[in-house]
Amino acid sequence: MKDYLAKAITNDGMFRAYAINATQMVTTAQVKHDTWSAASTALGRTLVAATLLATSTDKSGKSITVKINGGGPVGGIVVEADSNGYAKGYVANPHTELTLNDKNEIDVGQVVGVNGYLEVTKNVMDKEPYTSSVPLTSGEIGDDFTFYLAQSEQIPSALAVSVLINSDNSIQVAGGYLIQVLPGASEEAISQLEEKLKTLPALSEMLIANKTPEEILNQIFGEKQLQLLTTMPVEFYCNCSKERFANDLVGIPVDQLTAIRDEQHGMEIVCNFCHNKYEYSEEQLNAIIDLASQSQQEK
Ligand SMILES: [Zn+2]
Structure with missing residues (x-):
């Protein structure tokens, strides 16, 4: 499957939603930087989250720079993403492997760390760049972006990202989704969605099952509950020369x-x-x- 993003709105106009398959994007980052498992996961999750953030704006020609430095073994992460679906990034210590937590799971929070900030700089044409930051809450990236959106953008949102690594360090799957609560949303609809998100299959499972971005959104909101607004390709791309x-x-x-x-x-x-x-x-x-x-x- 080629990487792309799908944007949709619920029929009742209460939620806007974005889902992305970014396996190729994260693969390109892994190959270019020769990242090992922990660094691939941390950088990959940040690439996916930043792409969701940069494309969830209506103004074209806008880009964002995301910096994360939680004091963990991977060190600082820098990602630039724009509203056209292009993203690029690097991590300070690419040769960092994952340590398993006591549940035998990948502990991304530990490798990123929580002693620091998630900083987002917005670059809009003809305007001074604007930077805002929030303290890292978990270092798991998805939660940190969700917290950023609530605090800095004051948009209640849910952002989820997932990157799975094969034993040879290649990228198995990568992707994510972003749901924004629109001004007309009812309290009831919001709590129903929150319950739904708890009972859904894990994002990683949906990605492994090769669900398309549209299928991921349908799984969250239910069949025929959504109007697809657009799809666009996403890509790891550097414009240096x-x-x-x-x-x-x-x-x-x-x-x-x-x-x-x-x-x-x-x-x-x-x-x-x-x-x-x-x-x-x-x-x-x-x-x-x-x-x-x-x-x-x-x-
Ligand atoms: Zn370059």
Whole structure:
């Protein structure tokens, strides 16, 4: 199944819902960063949650940056996702394996940690980026995003994410859903939904059974209770380029750039998000230094 997202609204207009299959997205992240089980799960869950968050907005051209640092063994996680379904991310310690808790389950909360924050920065065209954060509640990612949505966005929501890993470290399945309570929702409908969510098969089971995003939403709300609004592909994608990094280099103080040129006679940059490498020759670095000294003199 190709990765995609489905958006729907309930017929009674009380809930909006999004479900996503992101197995390929998380597989790409796993391969690019050579993540081991714990890091794959933590990064994968954050990729899925951030994609749900970024696509659950009506404004196109908007992107978000999510940072999580709970002090656990995986270290910091950074994910950027946009409203067009593209996401990219990395984790500080990719070679982290999962420890099992006393129920023999994967303890994601422990590997992420709870001594820190979930921070979300929104980048909207022509506006200053806006950052808000909440303390991590469980480090399980899904709960933390649900708490963020309630606190910072003041939208009662339920966000669930799941990533399952094969014994060879490849990704078995990854996906998630987001349900938003709309302003007209009745208390009764909300408590019915809460009860329903408790009795549903686990998200991981639905993903293993190859349920499509639409089938996951139907399972939550019941057949014929939903109007499908749209579907869109989602993908791990990095928009970095040699030109883009060169533009960033122009912002580095000229004396630092000349020091690098004199010592290394060139430069190599590795993108954190996708591990692509970009080489700059001494001549190219000289051209960057010229631009940097022009723009830094103007200030
Ligand atoms: Zn990149």
